[in-house]
Amino acid sequence: MSQTDLVRFRRMCGQFRWLAVFMVVSVGGLLALLHLVFPALVAMRDGVWPDGVLDGLLYRAPTVFYLFAVWSIGRALGQVAKGRLIQPALSGALRRVGLSLGLGGVISVFVVTNLSRLIGATQGGYLHFDVAGMTLGMIGGALFLLGRVMDQAGRVQAELDEMI
Incomplete structure (x- = not known):
């Protein structure tokens, strides 16, 4: 990669x-306003929380x-833009992203459905076949594993560099 390509890549990162x-x-701000701030303002005005706040x-x-x-x-691409090496920045990011997507998918498929049933917001089965949530969960697991593989590859590379 030429110097100009590297500068362009870092700028894009x-x-x-x-x-x-x-x-x-x-x-995040819009969701906080919609599901926390506005209901709190209504609760302060009326003295009672509006229906559906917990569901939302x-x-x-x-x-x-x-x-x-x-x-x-x-965050990882910001570190790359500042000059950090790609492999260490991305291996940690892959693990964090994978864990986040995996947890979000599991919560979407299992936790939301069952807690909704417990609080009486919905009726139905114990599993919500949210294909997008399931897909994100699986991709998250794969990214987490790839992040671990990249960490291992970095350690092996460091060992090889020490031998030379």
């Missing part, structure tokens, strides 16, 4: 970092994990 920050702040928070629980995954990707 920095731009992606800011895109990730914008996404997390804007989406419960259904948005996986979103917190998905936004953390985006934040982790942006």
Whole structure:
């Protein structure tokens, strides 16, 4: 990779970092306003929490994990933009992103459905066949494993470099 390609790549990584920050702040802020701030203002005005606040928070629980995954990707690419080597930055990011997506998927498929039944917000089965949640959970598990493989490869590379 030439020096100009490297500079361009790092600039694009920095731009992606800011895109990730914008996404997390804007989406997270809107969801916080919609599901926490506005209901709290209504509760202060009326003296009672509006119906459906707990349901809304419960259904948005996986979103917190998905936004953390985006934040982790942006953070890793920000480190690459500042000159950190790609392999160490991405191996940690892959583990964090994988864990976040995996937990978000599991919560989406199993926890949201069953807690919704417990609080009486919905009726039905014990498993919600949310294909998107299942897919994100599986991709998250694969990314977590790939992050571990990249860590191991980095350690092996360091050993080989010491031998030379």
